[in-house]
Amino acid sequence: MGTKIYDCISRIAERIIDNKDYLTDLDREIGDADHGVNMARGFQAVLEKVPPDNANIGEVLKKTGMTLLSTVGGASGPLYGTAFMEAGKAVAGKESLDAGDVPVILNAVIGGIQKRGKAVRGEKTMLDALIPALESFTEKMTASSDVFEAMDAACAAARDGVAFTRTIRATKGRASYLGDRSIGHQDPGATSATLIMEAVRDFLRG
Amino acid sequence: MKKLINEVDNVVNEMLDGMAAAYPQYVRRLDGLDVLVRAGGSAGKVALISGGGSGHEPSHGGFVGKGMLDGAVAGAVFTSPTPDQVYEAIKAANGGKGVLLVIKNYTGDVMNFEMAADMAADEGIQVEKVVVADDVAVENSTWTTGRRGIAGTVFVHKIAGACAEAGGDLESVKRVAEKVIANVRSMGMSLSACTVPAAGKPSFELAEDEIEIGLGIHGEPGVNREKMGSADDIVDKLLNKILAEGIYKAGDRIAVLVNGMGGTPLMELFIANRHIHEALTGKGLVIAKTIVGNYMTSLDMEGFSITLLKLDDELEKLLNAPANSPAFVQA
DSSP states (O other): OOOHHHHHHHHHHHHHHHTHHHHHHHHHHHSOSOHHHHHHHHHHHHHHHSOTTOOOHHHHHHHHHHHHHHHTOTTHHHHHHHHHHHHHHHTTTOSOOOTTHHHHHHHHHHHHHHHHHTOOTTSSSTHHHHHHHHHHHHHHHHHHOOHHHHHHHHHHHHHHHHHHHHHSOOOSSGGGGGGGGGTTSOOHHHHHHHHHHHHHHHHHHO | OOOSOSOGGGHHHHHHHHHHHHOTTTEEEOTTSSEEEETTOOTTSOEEEEEEEESSTTTTGGGBSBTSBSEEEEEEETSOOOHHHHHHHHHHHOOSSOEEEEEESOHHHHHHHHHHHHHHHHTTOOEEEEEEOOBTTSOOSTTSSOOOOOTTHHHHHHHHHHHHHTTOOHHHHHHHHHHHHHHEEEEEEEEEOOBOTTTOSBSSOOOTTEEEESOOSSSOOOSEEEEOOOHHHHHHHHHHHHHTTSOOOTTOEEEEEEEEOBSSOHHHHHHHHHHHHHHHHHTTOEEEEEEEEOSSOOTTBEEEEEEEEEOOHHHHHHHTSOEEETTEEEO
């Protein structure tokens, strides 16, 4: 039995590995057909390398990020690697988290991805799922103070964000080479980001 | 799908062992890493490192050797290598005169190589980078990540490699590499998609009478899908797009690379080259050098790309300088 943060990371890893083919199929349409394969390889390594008994959440998130950075490759490696490492920095030293930490982590994740990927919202990237998720979480927390409801709202917003990526053309990443041909396809990165959000939500619900 | 492989997860690893076993006089594989460096090291010269996803063989390991690269980093198939691997390549190839990274313009490659450069700079190693973006199929606009790097990268390896071999300092090697990048343009097409081993099926489907124009080197769909035409028609289509750049004018001396994507016989590449010469000479261009073969492939894809490089005295001299690497030998 591992620590709670290890269990949460494991839940994320399993969700990504379970969706390997789905993510790869999405990437085949507008990219180079490797997103699921690369992410699954990275999270398999996370399952093997992240220590189950370390309760220091910042350290576990950082180790997760470094493992992704050295195993995923492509653009997703630096982006998800940076995201988890920045999340780890944002909650450095903590052994438990509360609702107030969620926006702190999401802000750090979004900031890290923006900096590394030099992208903004509306370019058909994972930011189109994550930024609405953060906004909806904050809005719902202010209205109801219920972290479960807020996580549900965040996940719904992320799903809506994925749907939105279908309607726009990509201006970042490999899909941008397709120009208008990228319209009508959902972004694989926004999809994997949403799967991760949903895995965390499901973990919190128990 | 039939492939001459053992384990899908082990293709890059086994390929690198096979390359190291084939060319011990040229390359050495770093223990536990997907990095090939020169067997004899690179002491006392600027080191050139390139790399990228695997599946483009002989790029990039095949160009490690005298007058070309000092190190090559191999990622998973069509996937940029990770920063830790690039970082180890930089450390191993660094001969004390600095390191130039030759990056193809893909989001992932640029990010991973830049992170590695940051890590190496923290260790006090002098690292510079150039980004190759020669593919004219992709419009260079604010709406894209910029043009892709494809076969033109081989000219960067050759010319910057010759400059480094001749004792050029890091600044000169980078300047020459950037001059090549400014003057090189490419365009490719395919007759059939490629099959990534881990995916197990072709990356897109083409009907018997269809071709894909303007695709990259990763099995990604191209810019247009068109009806199959003759070799000469296809050559004209690709050349017109390249010439529309306005870089190559009557009287210019140029180098031509006719690059196979992996599944097209040399016979067809030579047939294409025949009309390339006819068409370019007809426009008053002077072809100073021609290279035909499989240099920047896309696994088993059928298709080819045309690359033109405008030469000046400096570039032509460096292009014709000796080179000795597994995939490119020139006396």
